[in-house]
Amino acid sequence: MTDIETLLAIEEIKQLKAxxxxxxxxKEFDTLRTVFAPDATFDFREALRDPVLGTPEGVTEHEPVSGLENIVSYIGGALATAQSAHHGHTPEIELLSDTTARGIHPMEDTVLNGSFFFRGYGHYRETYVKLADxxxxxxxxxxxxxxxxESR
Structure with a gap:
């Protein structure tokens, strides 16, 4: 890949994460279908787990979700009635080939969902694939x- 092609691919991946x-x-869950590959896997086991304090009482951890429709369904169900704000910052993206890449996106999120208020900081560690679209x-x-x- 040329330098320009590399920069273009990195920018396209940044736009994908945005x-x-x-x-x-x-709550544009149809748009979310344009983000994941058909055979994607989403591992959110640490989504509510503090590295020092552990998982909050009463919170159930789930196994990773595989497949585009399963991922969209899970995220849609988890956030359907929540108010949320997710922010990504200064990603590190490495192209491995013309059609594969990996990246780390520092992030923070705030979620208000019924009886609890949540704020978290961490990283999305991802791999990417370039498909026809x-x-x-x-x-x-x-x-x-x-x-x-926090409970409300």
Whole structure:
């Protein structure tokens, strides 16, 4: 790849992640279908787990979700009635080939959902694949640095 092609691919992946954040916060779950590859895996086991304090009482951890429709259904169900704000910052993206890449996206999120208020900081560790219609997330793992959950 030329330097320009490399920069273009990195920018396309940044835009892909931005579309992910926007679509989950605005509840545009059809748009979320344009973010993940058909055979994607989303590992959110650490989504509510603080690395020091552990998982809050009463919170059930789930196994990773595989497959585009399963991922969209899970995220849609988890956030359907929540108010949320997700932000990604200064990603590190490495192209591995013309059609594969990996990246780390520092992030923070705030979620208000019925009886609890949540704020977290961490990283999305991802791999990407370029399909006929553009870059897609192939694997996504959310890891945490700090989590705070409060009852309302």
């Amino acid at each position: 579309r992910y954040f926007r679509s989950i916060d605005t 553009g870059w897609r997330i192939h694997t996504s793992q959310l890891t945490r640095l700090l989590v705070r959950v």
